[in-house]
Amino acid sequence: MGKLGVIGGMGPEATAFFYEEVIAHTDASRDQEHLDMVIISQASMPDRTHAILTGNDTRLLEVMREDAQALETLGCTCIAIPCNTSHYFYDQIQSFTSVPVIHMPREAVSEAVRTRGARRIGVMGTDGTVQSGIYARACEAAGVECVVPSPARQADVMSIIYENVKAGHPADMRKFALVVDELVRRGCDAIILACTELSVVRRRQGAPETCLDAMDVLVREAIVRSGKLYRP
Amino acid sequence: MGKLGVIGGMGPEATAFFYEEVIAHTDASRDQEHLDMVIISQASMPDRTHAILTGNDTRLLEVMREDAQALETLGCTCIAIPCNTSHYFYDQIQSFTSVPVIHMPREAVSEAVRTRGARRIGVMGTDGTVQSGIYARACEAAGVECVVPSPARQADVMSIIYENVKAGHPADMRKFALVVDELVRRGCDAIILACTELSVVRRRQGAPETCLDAMDVLVREAIVRSGKLYRP
Numbered sequence: 014m015g016k017l018g019v020i021g022g023m024g025p026e027a028t029a030f031f032y033e034e035v036i037a038h039t040d041a042s043r044d045q046e047h048l049d050m051v052i053i054s055q056a057s058m059p060d061r062t063h064a065i066l067t068g069n070d071t072r073l074l075e076v077m078r079e080d081a082q083a084l085e086t087l088g089c090t091c092i093a094i095p096c097n098t099s100h101y102f103y104d105q106i107q108s109f110t111s112v113p114v115i116h117m118p119r120e121a122v123s124e125a126v127r128t129r130g131a132r133r134i135g136v137m138g139t140d141g142t143v144q145s146g147i148y149a150r151a152c153e154a155a156g157v158e159c160v161v162p163s164p165a166r167q168a169d170v171m172s173i174i175y176e177n178v179k180a181g182h183p184a185d186m187r188k189f190a191l192v193v194d195e196l197v198r199r200g201c202d203a204i205i206l207a208c209t210e211l212s213v214v215r216r217r218q219g220a221p222e223t224c225l226d227a228m229d230v231l232v233r234e235a236i237v238r239s240g241k242l243y244r245p
Numbered sequence: 246m247g248k249l250g251v252i253g254g255m256g257p258e259a260t261a262f263f264y265e266e267v268i269a270h271t272d273a274s275r276d277q278e279h280l281d282m283v284i285i286s287q288a289s290m291p292d293r294t295h296a297i298l299t300g301n302d303t304r305l306l307e308v309m310r311e312d313a314q315a316l317e318t319l320g321c322t323c324i325a326i327p328c329n330t331s332h333y334f335y336d337q338i339q340s341f342t343s344v345p346v347i348h349m350p351r352e353a354v355s356e357a358v359r360t361r362g363a364r365r366i367g368v369m370g371t372d373g374t375v376q377s378g379i380y381a382r383a384c385e386a387a388g389v390e391c392v393v394p395s396p397a398r399q400a401d402v403m404s405i406i407y408e409n410v411k412a413g414h415p416a417d418m419r420k421f422a423l424v425v426d427e428l429v430r431r432g433c434d435a436i437i438l439a440c441t442e443l444s445v446v447r448r449r450q451g452a453p454e455t456c457l458d459a460m461d462v463l464v465r466e467a468i469v470r471s472g473k474l475y476r477p
Contacts, residue, residue, distance in 0.1 A: 014289075024276040025268045032286070033261045042412045044256040047288035053319075054264070056279035057246075083319055087285075180274045 014049070015239035018089030018112065020080045022054035023061060023096035024179055027209030027228075030216065031095035034232045040242035048239050051087050053080045061098040062141030074105055081109040091115065093235040097207045097227055098141040115234050121205050121227035122151040129225070131203035133158040135196030137170050137224075138207035148207055160201050166192045170208075178210040184218055193221055247280070247471030250321030250344065252312045254286035255293060255328035256411050259441030259460075262448065263327035266464045272474035280471050283319050285312045293330040294373030306337055313342040323347065325467045329439045329459055330373040347466050353437050353459035354383040361457065363435035365390045367428030369402050369456075370439035380439055392433050398424045402440075410442040416450055425453055 017035070021028030032052060041047045055076060064070040077099075084092055092114040094100065100118050107114045125131040134157055136148040143161045152159035162170060169188035177184045196204050204224045206212055212228035214220065236243045249267070253260030264284060273279045287308060296302040309331075316324055324346040326332065332350050339346045357363040366389055368380040375393045384391035394402060401420035409416045428436050436456045438444055444460035446452065468475045 022276065022279070022281070025264075025279045025282075029261060029265045029268055032257075032264060032284075036257045036261055037413075043407075044254065044288050044290070044292070044411060047254070047257045048286075049254070049289050050257075050284075050286040052264075052282075052284040052286060054280075054282040054284060056276050057281050058276070060276070087315055175275075179276060181269075 015090040016049040016051065016088055017235055017239045018084030018087070018092040019050060019052040020055070020077065020084070020092060020094045020099070021052050022056040023058055023099060024210065025054050025056050026178065026213060028052060028054055028095050030209065030213050031093070031228060031232065034228065035235055038232055038244050039236050040244040048236065048241055051084055051089055053083065055080060061096065061101070062139045065098070065101050065141040065145050070102070074102065077102060077106050078109045081106055081112070085110045085112050091235065091238045093231055095209050095228065095231060097147070097209065098139050100147050101141065101145045113238075115231060115238065117227050117231045118147050118151040118207065119154070120234055121207070121225065121230045122148065122155050122157070124230045125203040125205060125225050126155050126157060129203050131157060133160060133200050133202055135160045135199070135201035135204040136207050137162065137192055137204060137211055139174055140167065140171060142207050143167060148205065160196060160199055162192050162195060166195050173214065174208055174210045178213055184214040186218055189214065189220070193223065197223060247322040248320055249280050249282045249467055249471045250316030250319070250324040251282060251284040252287065252309065252316070252324060252326045252331070252338075253284050254288040255290055255331060256442065257286055257288050258410065258445060260284060260286055260327050262441065262445050263325070263460060263464065266460065267467055270464055270476050271468050272476040280468065280473055283316055283321055285315065287312060293328065293333070294371045297330070297333050297373040297377045302334070306334065309334060309338050310341045313338055313344070317342045317344050323467065323470045325463055327441050327460065327463060329379070329441065330371050332379050333373065333377045345470075347463060347470065349459050349463045350379050350383040350439065351386070352466055353439070353457065353462045354380065354387045354389070356462045357435040357437060357457050358387050358389060361435045363389060365392060365432050365434055367392045367431070367433035367436040368439050369394065369424060369436060369443055371406055372399065372403055374439050375399060380437065392428060392431055394424050394427060398427050405446065406440055406442045410445055416446040418450055421446065421452070425455065429455060
């Protein structure tokens with residue numbers, strides 16, 4: 014049976030949410046039927062968006078290396094990173110360990126194409142996720158278009174993530190609706206919630222049907238790849 | 246700054262709840278102000294009540310040793326175990342590592358005496374917690390009386406923990422009220438919820454004022470001993 018490793022704490026709230034979702038979606042009726050997991054909740058990890066936008070990523074990669082190697086040493090058989098932005102560093106992180114790391118953005122795009130027949134995918138995430146093109150590359154590889162919010166709407170997304178959720182407040186759902194409306198108006202047939210803070214918003218305050226949560230896909234992959242049955 | 250180690254997964258739901266509570270009660274407004282934590286969610290840990298009642302605890306102690314030592318190796322400065330029953334093995338677990346392990350039952354009793362002036366404390370927990378006298382010893386050391394439910398009411402507590410919460414169902418609050426009423430009738434001036442599954446019940450479905458949650462006390466101790474500010 015597999016053991017799931019988690020490089021988490023980015024932010025801690027999102028990792029706790031991921032942990033709860035893994036438990037809720039594992040087909041189990043007693044403790045011992047659940048997954049064994051090791052969660053490194055590295056709240057002190059340098060800010061990912063800042064590292065990407067400034068190129069100042071040495072310390073961040075050092076910590077990622079330590080965490081990945083610790084999870085390998087502890088016998089983890091699969092690694093999940095419940096933070097979309099961090100996947101900018103996916104190739105480096107995977108190079109630090111022989112344990113397979115789930116690529117959340119690729120899995121989310123693949124899910125949007127497979128289950129919704131999406132051809133034009135909108136992405137809501139941090140500036141780091143959007144500007145670095147993590148999702149644009151995943152979409153390109155899948156042969157679909159990627160649409161990101163206009164600068165004004167992207168500022169709304171950042172405000173929801175940093176000023177609302179990460180600071181422990183409810184999301185401004187008026188801003189959330191403005192972003193969704195713009196992406197739909199620009200022809201998106203699916204919108205990926207590409208930031209774990211937005212998954213928290215969706216759970217607590219809801220989100221339109223057109224939104225597909227990258228976290229949901231990560232949860233399912235983490236359970237299935239660890240040899241457990243996923244309960245939708 | 247401290248790093249909190251958690252021996253968890255007993256059950257996973259309770260550990261996820263503990264993790265969320267630590268985040269919610271840490272005075273922080275951005276990721277980097279939160280605690281660094283390592284959570285070993287060892288769902289496959291043998292059942293604690295079973296180990297205590299049968300004396301068959303070799304495998305359980307082996308796993309506890311591995312987890313405690315892994316947390317020490319990863320630089321944890323304090324260890325929390327969000328499972329009351331496991332504290333039956335407290336002395337052994339503490340002997341496996343030089344990192345201080347928080348004693349949840351002692352801290353909970355001390356809190357009941359300090360903040361409520363309790364002289365007669367009722368305890369709701371698993372058969373393992375109740376029959377092993379973990380709380381009875383903590384009460385004795387604090388110079389107060391310990392009252393446990395009658396066999397019929399203790400069966401109600403076990404049913405709430407195993408058939409309801411651990412199996413993913415809501416608690417039968419009629420049974421919960423029967424237990425509380427009995428303990429109050431027998432003169433208890435405080436009732437300690439001494440099982441993390443009951444903390445989950447309290448959060449989701451509520452509990453009378455007379456109930457004091459051992460988990461709350463563990464959360465505060467974990468935050469404060471890791472050098473962060475506790476936010477009530």
